Amino acid sequence: MQNNPVIGRVIKNKYMYRLISILLSIVLFGCSHAPETGRSQFIAISQSQELQLGNDAYAEVLQEESIVTSGPQFEMVQRVGEKVATAANRLYPDVVAGYQWKFSLIRDNDMVNAWALPGGKCAVYTGLLPVTENEDALAIVMAHEVAHVIARHGAERSSHAMLSAVVAGIAMSEMDETDRLLVLAAYGVGVALPFSRTQETEADQLGLYISADAGYDPREAIPLWERMGKAGSKAPAEFLSTHPTSETRIKQIQGWMPKAMMYYDNSVAHEAAQSPSN
Numbered sequence: 001m002q003n004n005p006v007i008g009r010v011i012k013n014k015y016m017y018r019l020i021s022i023l024l025s026i027v028l029f030g031c032s033h034a035p036e037t038g039r040s041q042f043i044a045i046s047q048s049q050e051l052q053l054g055n056d057a058y059a060e061v062l063q064e065e066s067i068v069t070s071g072p073q074f075e076m077v078q079r080v081g082e083k084v085a086t087a088a089n090r091l092y093p094d095v096v097a098g099y100q101w102k103f104s105l106i107r108d109n110d111m112v113n114a115w116a117l118p119g120g121k122c123a124v125y126t127g128l129l130p131v132t133e134n135e136d137a138l139a140i141v142m143a144h145e146v147a148h149v150i151a152r153h154g155a156e157r158s159s160h161a162m163l164s165a166v167v168a169g170i171a172m173s174e175m176d177e178t179d180r181l182l183v184l185a186a187y188g189v190g191v192a193l194p195f196s197r198t199q200e201t202e203a204d205q206l207g208l209y210i211s212a213d214a215g216y217d218p219r220e221a222i223p224l225w226e227r228m229g230k231a232g233s234k235a236p237a238e239f240l241s242t243h244p245t246s247e248t249r250i251k252q253i254q255g256w257m258p259k260a261m262m263y264y265d266n267s268v269a270h271e272a273a274q275s276p277s278n
């Protein structure tokens with residue numbers, strides 16, 4: 001092929017076009033800050049691209065799974081999801097604009113896990129519920145997932161991977177598919193590419209505030225993560241491998257607790273004021 005100058009030029013142009021569009025998107029979207037922590041982030045994927053990729057991936061993943069669509073466990077996940085999403089919208093209105101939240105329950109009793117895709121599509125496995133034990137703890141896990149979405153952790157991981165790809169000069173004609181896989185991988189779906197420890201800590205912090213604002217007791221976080229630790233090898237990477245040790249984690253949670261309790265107290269007072277007196 002390299003002997004043919006026309007094809008060579010087309011390939012070169014295509015390569016250059018992709019390279020320029022990636023570099024342009026880096027300039028346009030590259031500088032951003034994580035909500036709450038204010039940490040600088042490098043993100044080269046637009047929110048509308050994220051939404052599209054997330055929706056596609058969600059449909060693809062759910063097709064392979066057995067989905068629970070009725071019953072008390074399903075209703076609990078819907079109830080918690082709705083409250084957590086409402087709280088996220090209330091606390092971080094600028095960040096969540098355009099996200100379309102959806103919470104599915106996947107039937108798999110061996111899977112102690114939950115995940116979220118770019119744009120707000122989340123899933124919980126039935127195997128998580130015996131470990132969370134109560135609705136407050138489930139809300140803390142689901143809000144942790146919502147926090148990954150809000151802080152755009154998947155896009156951040158993908159952007160780093162894309163930049164490495166640009167630097168390494170991999171085949172740009174295959175980049176579309178690669179982008180998609182990177183986003184999936186970055187969200188822990190399919191290929192295992194866990195979030196970084198910094199991102200996990202950030203999701204713990206934001207998630208604690210969101211669930212507290214949704215009216216769930218943040219003090220449940222400590223026994224929850226202890227139970228999660230005991231679930232041991234049954235709990236996959238998302239909740240264990242990149243997380244700080246439980247001792248560090250509990251110290252961090254205690255540090256965030258006063259602010260979380262403030263959200264919780266306000267939320268409970270707000271709810272009491274709204275509920276009918278009869």
Ligand SMILES: [Zn+2]
Pocket residue numbers: 144148195200203238239
């Ligand atoms: Zn996480």
